[in-house]
Amino acid sequence: MFLEHLYLQHFRNYIQQEINFTSNKIILLGDNAQGKSNILEAVEILSTLKSHRSTKDIELVYQDRLYGQIKASVKNKYADYDLAITIPAKGKKELKINQEKVNRHIDFLGILNTVTFSSLDIELVRGSPEYRRSWVDSLLIQLEPIYYQLLKNYNHILKQRNALLKQMKKSGISTIEQVPELKAIELKLWDNKLAEEGSRISRRRARVLKKIEPLAKFWHNQISHKTEKLILNYAPNVPWKKDTPTDVQNAIKSEIEQKKIAEINLGNTLVGPHRDEIEFIINSSLARNYGSQGQQRTLVLALKLAELQLIEQVVGQPPLLLLDDVMAELDLKRQAQLLDSLGDRFQTIITTTHLNYFETDLLNQAQIVKVEAGKLYF
Structure with missing residues (x-):
């Protein structure tokens, strides 16, 4: 898999810029807040239709522009593709493959696979459960594009049920007896839908964690020199x-049924x-809770290497790797x-602020692009 253009x-702080990628290793060099990470974010959106940095599309659009x-031009094992995403400040994204409009997101997903490793990924270990769920969901979207629609369906049901x-x-209303008959029927409908779509989400999460765990263990052993034992445990909200x-x-x-009264009292x-x-x-x-900073970084590195390996195994070709300012976060051994x-x-x-993180051999092979205030210099 190769991103050519x-x-x-x-987009973000770019008015209009383009880049031809001529190497297997590209280094985006520049000071902080110049737009390096925005390039990686654009590639990530082409891959998963979402950004790990933002949940609002309006934040992706340059200043007061309408869209x-x-x-991108992508060459993979099976074909060449021209991909295009138009992001309106308000409304839905427009997707095109080879200049043809695509109405279903799942038809766009899976063409470009990526793994993003950023300095923020330490939150994968010490952050909230939401961060870890998002990591698993993003991986599943690339392995099974239908999962994007399943997740969308579940979130819609959750939103409607919470509103009720x-x-x-x-x-x-504070007791089951006080619930009017029509409201009870409507709530039961959402209960059933939540259970149906929720089972599809949970079972896939459990499945993918079983697949990635031995790969993560292998890399964790390699990096820690077999001094630590790693376990990935899926702890669903509802065990089965x-x-x-x-x-x-x-x-x-x-x-x-057991928590319905509590849900009504909380409205959630x-x-x-x-x-x-x-x-x-x-x-x-x-x-x-107990891992040192070094242990946590070793864990994240092992997870990302496992993610690369699993995507390559499942889709049959290596994904792109996006390294966002991680070299400064890793010691020399982990680099x-x-x-x-x-x-x-x-x-x-x-992306990097300095070239001295890299060995001479890599610098000689790499395409180095200077990024300054939303402009690219070759």
Whole structure:
């Protein structure tokens, strides 16, 4: 998989810029806040249709412009593609493949696969459960593009159910007996939908964590020299015994019934995969609570290398690797481990403020692009 060309218009701090990628290793060099990370973000959006830096599309559009645009030429194992995303300040994204409009997001996903490793990823270990859920979800979107639609469906159901619970709370309902018949029927409908879509989310999360765990263990052993034992544990909000749609749905429905009064009193859904946790355990202790900073960085590096390997195994070709200001975060040993592990298989785009993080051999091979105030210099 090779990204040949990238064009940005009215995206973040770029008015209009383009770049032809001529190497397997690209270094974006510049001071902070010049736009280096924005280039990686554009590539990430082409891959997953979302950004780990922003949840609002309006933040992606340059100042008061009506829209932003990202275009790219991608060569992969199977075909060549021209991809385009138009991001309006208000409204839905417009997607095109080879100049043809695409109406379904799942048809766009899977053409360009990426793994992003940023200085913010330490939050994967010590941050909130939401960060870890987002990591698993982004991985699943690339492995199974249909997951994007499943997640969208679940979030829509969750939003509608929360709105109903808030209405019931506002009207003073505090017991099941006080719920009007029509409201009870409507709530039951959302309960069933939540259980049905929630089971699809939870079962896929459990499946992908089982796949990535042995890969993460391998890399963690390599980096820590087998001095630490890593376990990835999926801790769903609603545990189940058998991994079947019926069993998982019934478990969710049962938990909903037990917590329905509490949900009505709070006006919020307490049951479902939106409250899942993913636990990283090192030597029998939760990494977020007891891991040293060095251990946490080793863990994140192992997870990212495992992510690269899993995507390559599943899709049949290596993804792009986006390294956003991570070299300064890693000590020399971990830098060497990362770069040695990559070899030449992965096209890699690296942002940095200084070139002295890199060995001469890499600098001689790399395409170096200077980034300054939203402009690129070659």
